[in-house]
Amino acid sequence: MIRSMLRNQGKIQNHLVDYYYKLKKPPFNKHDKVALIACANHLNRTIINLVHTHQLYNYSKAIH
Incomplete structure (x- = not known):
């Protein structure tokens, strides 16, 4: 997913x-590979947070 x-x-x-x-x-x-795994973990945390808070992804609200 991160490669995509x-x-x-x-x-x-x-x-x-x-x-x-x-x-x-x-x-x-x-x-x-280390950076990809770190991004995959970050993606996992982001998805879990969005599901728990019932929100859609918004780039302007994301922490950079």
């Missing part, structure tokens, strides 16, 4: 893609 989001980043804004590139830049310098 990275491929389609030009079409839709997504805070998980922003988070991926944040992890790839210094001072973090994470490897690709």
Whole structure:
């Protein structure tokens, strides 16, 4: 899912893609798979929060 989001980043804004590139830049310098797993965990927490609060995803409200 994260790879799909990275491929389609030009079409839709997504805070998980922003988070991926944040992890790839210094001072973090994470490897690709480590950054992908971190984004997958972030996606999981985001989905659970949206379900519990009965909200739709909104990029402008997301924490970057």
